Amino acid sequence: MTRILFILIISILALESCKPTKKIQTAIITKKDTVTAPVANNAKEDSIRFISETYQSIIANQIKYTTFSAKMNVDYVDADDKKYNVNATLRMYKDSVVWVSVNAIFEIE
Numbered sequence: 578m579t580r581i582l583f584i585l586i587i588s589i590l591a592l593e594s595c596k597p598t599k600k601i602q603t604a605i606i607t608k609k610d611t612v613t614a615p616v617a618n619n620a621k622e623d624s625i626r627f628i629s630e631t632y633q634s635i636i637a638n639q640i641k642y643t644t645f646s647a648k649m650n651v652d653y654v655d656a657d658d659k660k661y662n663v664n665a666t667l668r669m670y671k672d673s674v675v676w677v678s679v680n681a682i683f684e685i686e
Contacts, residue, residue, distance in 0.1 A: 645669040651679075 646668045653661040666678040 643671050645671075 646666070649665045649667065651663050651665050653663060655661070661681070664680045666680075668674075668676045668678075
């Protein structure tokens, strides 16, 4: 009896949840309320202006540096599938020197 009642309740809930969607009777935004953006006369000129503005913002945000230093953890796997975990330090002087220092097992450089 409880099984039949359980199945009946589940089937009623399933049928109740499968109602068709209602259509909207009125417009949410009328056509007179919308604002249209002005259209460019020439799409090519608009694209060139966009590219130029983007390039100028990249140049304005460029970082000026003379030195760079970073520490890295490197996971290395050789041809024999041996895995090594080493620490490396990278130091650079702009347009001059690149120095990489690698510390392996037992902090041997």
